[in-house]
Amino acid sequence: MRSTHKRAACPGCCPDIKAAYFEASWNFSEEGHPPTWRCNNCNYEMPRREMRRLTHRTRSQEKALERLPDAIFRAHAYGDSSKYEVKKHEVEDSGHGTIFLTFEMGRIGDEGTLAEAFARDHRHIAIGRRGGLELLNAKRKGESKGWFNAVHGLVN
Numbered sequence: 001m002r003s004t005h006k007r008a009a010c011p012g013c014c015p016d017i018k019a020a021y022f023e024a025s026w027n028f029s030e031e032g033h034p035p036t037w038r039c040n041n042c043n044y045e046m047p048r049r050e051m052r053r054l055t056h057r058t059r060s061q062e063k064a065l066e067r068l069p070d071a072i073f074r075a076h077a078y079g080d081s082s083k084y085e086v087k088k089h090e091v092e093d094s095g096h097g098t099i100f101l102t103f104e105m106g107r108i109g110d111e112g113t114l115a116e117a118f119a120r121d122h123r124h125i126a127i128g129r130r131g132g133l134e135l136l137n138a139k140r141k142g143e144s145k146g147w148f149n150a151v152h153g154l155v156n
Ligand SMILES: [Zn+2]
Pocket: 010, 011, 012, 013, 014, 020, 039, 040, 041, 042, 043, 044
């Protein structure tokens, strides 16, 4: 597994000692949601470099990558897929076995509208070697694991 937390000095709350607890996150207010380390204490965010080592994907992962986008799209097009389109579809290998899927969809032509800001569905999903799923930007911590939550779970 890649590391999802670290201890380091935090410019926001403890610049001189490596005592702040940082969690791997994404900057959800910035375009493209770049990866960040977020301080658990003061929410200070600093850039996080993602590992980019090539790994072999398992069959379970390939299957999940194949089926998830379609399932998410259908679940969030509310029965009218002609009005929606995929805005972002990225796959990233962590280099440690886990794969990350970023999938965003929204109304066709919503760019620059309120719908872009509020009605898009944006998901970060971790896919484990055996196909285990975790919705990383789940709204509720307890509702992040498994296929149902990956596809339908409320997101931040
Ligand atoms: Zn801090």
